[in-house]
Amino acid sequence: MTTKSHPILSMAASRIGLGLLSLVIVSLIIFSAVSFLPGSYASAILGQNATQAAISAMEIKLGLNRPWFVRYLAWLGAAATGDMGLSFSGRPVMALIGPRLKNTLVLASITAAIAVPLSITLGIVCARYRGRFIDKFLSTSTLASISIPEFFVAYVVMMVLAVKLQLFPSMAGIRNGMGLGEQLYRMVLPILTLLLVILAHMVRNTRAAILSVMASPYVEMARLKGEPEKRVVIRQALPNAIGPIASVVALNLAYLISGVVVIEVVFVYPGVGQAMIDAVRNRDVPVIQACALIFAAAYIGFNLIADIISIVSNPRLLHPR
Amino acid sequence: MSESDRGQMNDLAHKLRNGAISRREFLARSSALLAAGAAMTMPGMSYAQTAEPKAGGKMRLGLHNASQNDNLDPGTWSTSWTGASFNGGVYNNLVEILPDGSVAPDLAESWEQEDKAATWRFKLRKGVTFHNGKSLTPEDVRQSFLHHMKPDSTSGARAIVQQISSIDLDGSDAVVFKLADGNADLPYLMSDYHLSIFPAQEGGGIDIQSGKGTGAFLLDSFEPGIATRLKRNPNYHKNNKPYLDEVEFISIPDATARLNALLTGEVDFIQDLDIRNVPMVERSSDFTVQRVPSLRHFSFDMDTRVAPFDNPDVRLALKYALDRDDVIDKVFLGEGRKGNDNPVSSIMKYYHELPQRDYSIEKAKEHLAKAGLTNVSVDLHVADNAFAGAIDAAVLYQEHAAKAGITINVVREAADGYWENVWLKKSFAGVDWFGRAKVDWLFSTIYTSKAPWNAGWSNARFDELCEKARTEADDAKRTAYYAEAQQIIHDDGNLLTVAFVDWRNAVSNKLGYDKVGGLMPLDNMRMCERWWLKA
Numbered sequence: 001m002t003t004k005s006h007p008i009l010s011m012a013a014s015r016i017g018l019g020l021l022s023l024v025i026v027s028l029i030i031f032s033a034v035s036f037l038p039g040s041y042a043s044a045i046l047g048q049n050a051t052q053a054a055i056s057a058m059e060i061k062l063g064l065n066r067p068w069f070v071r072y073l074a075w076l077g078a079a080a081t082g083d084m085g086l087s088f089s090g091r092p093v094m095a096l097i098g099p100r101l102k103n104t105l106v107l108a109s110i111t112a113a114i115a116v117p118l119s120i121t122l123g124i125v126c127a128r129y130r131g132r133f134i135d136k137f138l139s140t141s142t143l144a145s146i147s148i149p150e151f152f153v154a155y156v157v158m159m160v161l162a163v164k165l166q167l168f169p170s171m172a173g174i175r176n177g178m179g180l181g182e183q184l185y186r187m188v189l190p191i192l193t194l195l196l197v198i199l200a201h202m203v204r205n206t207r208a209a210i211l212s213v214m215a216s217p218y219v220e221m222a223r224l225k226g227e228p229e230k231r232v233v234i235r236q237a238l239p240n241a242i243g244p245i246a247s248v249v250a251l252n253l254a255y256l257i258s259g260v261v262v263i264e265v266v267f268v269y270p271g272v273g274q275a276m277i278d279a280v281r282n283r284d285v286p287v288i289q290a291c292a293l294i295f296a297a298a299y300i301g302f303n304l305i306a307d308i309i310s311i312v313s314n315p316r317l318l319h320p321r
Numbered sequence: 322m323s324e325s326d327r328g329q330m331n332d333l334a335h336k337l338r339n340g341a342i343s344r345r346e347f348l349a350r351s352s353a354l355l356a357a358g359a360a361m362t363m364p365g366m367s368y369a370q371t372a373e374p375k376a377g378g379k380m381r382l383g384l385h386n387a388s389q390n391d392n393l394d395p396g397t398w399s400t401s402w403t404g405a406s407f408n409g410g411v412y413n414n415l416v417e418i419l420p421d422g423s424v425a426p427d428l429a430e431s432w433e434q435e436d437k438a439a440t441w442r443f444k445l446r447k448g449v450t451f452h453n454g455k456s457l458t459p460e461d462v463r464q465s466f467l468h469h470m471k472p473d474s475t476s477g478a479r480a481i482v483q484q485i486s487s488i489d490l491d492g493s494d495a496v497v498f499k500l501a502d503g504n505a506d507l508p509y510l511m512s513d514y515h516l517s518i519f520p521a522q523e524g525g526g527i528d529i530q531s532g533k534g535t536g537a538f539l540l541d542s543f544e545p546g547i548a549t550r551l552k553r554n555p556n557y558h559k560n561n562k563p564y565l566d567e568v569e570f571i572s573i574p575d576a577t578a579r580l581n582a583l584l585t586g587e588v589d590f591i592q593d594l595d596i597r598n599v600p601m602v603e604r605s606s607d608f609t610v611q612r613v614p615s616l617r618h619f620s621f622d623m624d625t626r627v628a629p630f631d632n633p634d635v636r637l638a639l640k641y642a643l644d645r646d647d648v649i650d651k652v653f654l655g656e657g658r659k660g661n662d663n664p665v666s667s668i669m670k671y672y673h674e675l676p677q678r679d680y681s682i683e684k685a686k687e688h689l690a691k692a693g694l695t696n697v698s699v700d701l702h703v704a705d706n707a708f709a710g711a712i713d714a715a716v717l718y719q720e721h722a723a724k725a726g727i728t729i730n731v732v733r734e735a736a737d738g739y740w741e742n743v744w745l746k747k748s749f750a751g752v753d754w755f756g757r758a759k760v761d762w763l764f765s766t767i768y769t770s771k772a773p774w775n776a777g778w779s780n781a782r783f784d785e786l787c788e789k790a791r792t793e794a795d796d797a798k799r800t801a802y803y804a805e806a807q808q809i810i811h812d813d814g815n816l817l818t819v820a821f822v823d824w825r826n827a828v829s830n831k832l833g834y835d836k837v838g839g840l841m842p843l844d845n846m847r848m849c850e851r852w853w854l855k856a
Contacts, residue, residue, distance in 0.1 A: 037737065052773070058475040089390035089397070096389055096545070155577065162585050170581040173571060175548045265575045268582070270547045274574075278389050278546060287389075 007319075012308055019300040026296040027079070027289060028072065034285050035068035041088045041283040062088050075289060084290045088282070093290045097275055101294065103174065104264075104271035107187060108256035111194045116249055119199050123206025123245075128233045130211065139207075142200035154193045154266040161189060172267035190267045194260065198252045205248035209241035216240075243310030243317075250306035258295035374833060378854030379567035382843075383579045383588035387572035389546030393529045395517045396469055396476030401592065401842040404514040406549045406570045409846040411452075412517035412534035415443055415462065416508050418758065418845050420838035422670055424508050428457060428518055428535060428558075437792045438503035443511075444495045449558045451520050452533040452540075459490040464521035466498075468529075478515035480766065480773070503792035505799070506759045514846050537563035537850035547572055551849065564853035580827070583608060589829040589854075592842070596654045602827045609830060612823040613839040614658065616666040616756025619708035621701060621718075621817040624748035624777030629699065633813050634692035639699070640817050641688065642722035644680035649820050651717060652710040656825065660818025662811050664754065664763060665803075667821070668839055671760045673804040675811050685725035698728035702743050706736040707751030714819055715751065745776055752816075758840040760803050761791050768810065778815035831856050 040055070041062065059065050078085050084093040126135045145153065162170035172190045174183045213219065214237050222236045223229075261273030272291055279287035311317045386400040395412075398404060408414070415429040429443040449457040466488055469476035476482070484507075487499045500507065510516075518535060519527035532540035535558070538551035549570040553563055571588060573579040579591045580598050584605070594602060594610060602608050623630040623639070630636060640662055649657045658667070665672050689697060701718070703711040712733060719729040734743045743750050757763035764787050766772050770779035783806055790802035810816070824842050833855045838845035844852070 040741070054475055054479055057473050061473060061475065087390065089392060091392070099544075158581060163581060166585065169587060170585040171573070171578070171587045173547065175544060266578055268573050268575070268578050274546070275389055282388065282390060284390060
């Protein structure tokens with residue numbers, strides 16, 4: 001090999017390759033898991049109209065009489081060309097998920113735009129004033145909010161701000177024909193809940209990452225040289241803590257896309273998580289698969305970016321021994 | 322007034338409050354009691370005010386069963402969401418079921434039958450137009466039925482349309498249905514929400530894309546699994562109806578979120594109020610808990626082809642060994658009407674009132690002895706979704722039955738897949754029945770020996786009575802046949818009805834409505850055109 005590619009590019013390419021492989025494995029696991037579930041789309045849809053004849057008529061119509069691996073390969077082939085296929089209800093999967101995915105992304109981006117800068121700032125503040133009142137207060141309150149299940153946070157927020165004080169609507173459900181202002185107003189409570197849930201994780205990890213760097217000899221050296229503490233934290237410690245901070249941010253961003261199902265249910269927010277629940281209940285496999293792919297892609301994508309950021313910020317990682 | 326009269330009076334008042342009888346019926350029966358007795362004190366009664374309907378306003382409904390798979394193909398409808406928004410809002414049937422359970426003309430103005438109910442002629446109402454201005458023709462009706470009759474049909478109305486052998490147009494305003502066998506209930510079956518009338522397309526088939534029906538409302542927007550908005554149809558064929566300008570259906574799957582939406586004024590009506598939330602709604606002066614008696618019932622069903630259920634006395638012993646009052650009190654928190662081992666609901670025509678079967682350790686032992694046993698052990702299969710509270714009910718039943726020497730092993734099954742793997746497969750299992758609006762329909766789908774969901778019970782006399790009653794035009798004879806059939810099920814049948822439940826909704830006091838039908842949820846699916854806003 002005479003051509004020498006840039007080490008970061010070749011690293012990124014190999015990570016992307018591994019990411020795609022993981023996607024295929026995830027889709028295989030989900031597909032087989034769904035086909036082992038008891039019950040079928042036909043009986044779920046027909047309910048108390050489900051006679052044996054009606055069920056088999058529907059299964060033949062949907063091609064469900066074929067073995068599951070045949071269906072999987074057919075689906076994989078189509079998905080590779082970007083065709084997510086038709087849902088069992090006959091509508092294209094992307095038409096079904098598309099608007100909901102947009103809603104999820106809007107909610108996730110607004111939350112992330114607030115949460116990421118805020119949590120990193122708070123984390124730095126905690127590290128800088130370690131052991132002081134502000135650190136103790138933030139550590140305790142974030143520990144509390146990380147320990148409470150998210151649906152409970154959601155219900156408390158809803159009870160106080162929507163039912164008792166009536167400041168905000170209890171339903172975030174954005175529907176056709178609502179103006180942007182009303183949509184944002186309706187999204188306040190879910191955003192607030194999500195902030196409470198993910199802030200804690202990111203603040204604590206930022207603080208821990210900076211503090212672990214602060215224990216290293218070169219920081220001691222900087223202090224001995226007489227640099228002010230604020231400068232030590234921001235100029236000396238923070239750049240070396242970017243790797244771990246990036247990975248916790250990535251995890252939380254992925255959570256915002258794939259893990260907000262409970263929040264969506266409580267606030268009646270029409271996001272992609274509800275689409276997946278609905279699909280699982282109906283055994284609508286093409287939709288389940290598409291949602292799983294989106295979620296897995298979010299995790300893999302964000303982690304890939306976090307990896308690249310930490311490697312760029314720490315060139316030693318490029319040349320593992 | 323004697324003690325028993327007072328008891329009856331209280332019972333009537335209770336029934337009135339629960340909506341089991343109408344006010345007119347209450348007045349008639351209570352004045353009869355009054356005439357027989359002396360003075361009395363009126364028990365506390367709360368009347369729903371039936372003010373004159375008012376025009377205008379928007380009603381918002383919070384329902385739980387929307388799905389992203391919902392679409393306008395009537396064959397796929399299976400929920401109260403699709404039933405009430407599409408069938409009840411945008412479309413009509415040939416006939417309509419009134420709140421009192423009787424059948425009334427809708428798109429059909431009148432109908433007549435001949436050949437022992439095997440030929441039916443429906444005459445269409447004049448001047449009805451679809452939302453796009455097209456007039457209703459017999460061809461629209463014919464195509465709307467053929468849609469469900471295709472050979473590979475997966476329609477929910479398949480069982481009904483299978484009885485039809487041909488549909489012919491008769492002139493410009495009538496349709497003739499020929500049935501393979503007579504069925505005196507055909508007009509009622511025409512009210513099935515799948516059998517909505519759609520506009521026919523050129524070259525056959527119906528237009529299920531455009532959302533243009535004949536109904537009280539125009540389909541304004543439809544986001545599957547999220548919301549459906551309807552706007553008033555100014556050219557509706559029923560006088561003054563609809564009253565509302567707009568109706569919005571909003572999907573709220575979570576019970577707590579539904580309650581909060583009501584309490585914060587996001588919606589005016591929520592469906593299926595959780596029993597634990599009843600006191601919360603009842604405390605408020607802005608909302609009412611509405612209980613509409615329904616066909617829905619919870620039962621434990623036995624397979625009588627398998628020992629020990631093959632012995633009628635063992636079945637009776639099991640029926641006597643259940644303390645229904647205790648279950649209703651503890652598991653359903655008082656929300657339910659006692660079952661009497663009869664699947665026919667008291668709100669149905671041809672309901673035959675039988676003496677209530679109550680918990681009796683002696684009678685249970687007596688029937689066990691007749692079967693030549695002193696004790697018996699059975700497995701009862703239940704899951705969380707067999708019916709709401711099924712596991713708790715089974716555990717209580719275990720306690721009740723133990724006193725009569727009957728051992729019940731409660732087998733907890735997984736909720737997921739319960740209907741595929743347990744129901745109709747295990748010989749004794751909990752079932753949540755939605756019921757059927759007509760006795761014949763109920764019996765011929767579940768209890769006759771050829772019924773598709775027969776759980777393993779057959780009785781020749783019962784089958785014969787159903788056959789005879791189906792084609793019988795004389796109402797008195799029909800009533801007698803069905804009374805005997807219900808007696809047979811009660812004594813010999815394979816089901817142990819725990820309770821009948823109500824449609825339990827929470828309603829804002831701003832909404833106005835008349836008597837509410839319970840054969841189907843949401844005022845027989847037609848609340849859009851029957852309800853109004855008071856303020």
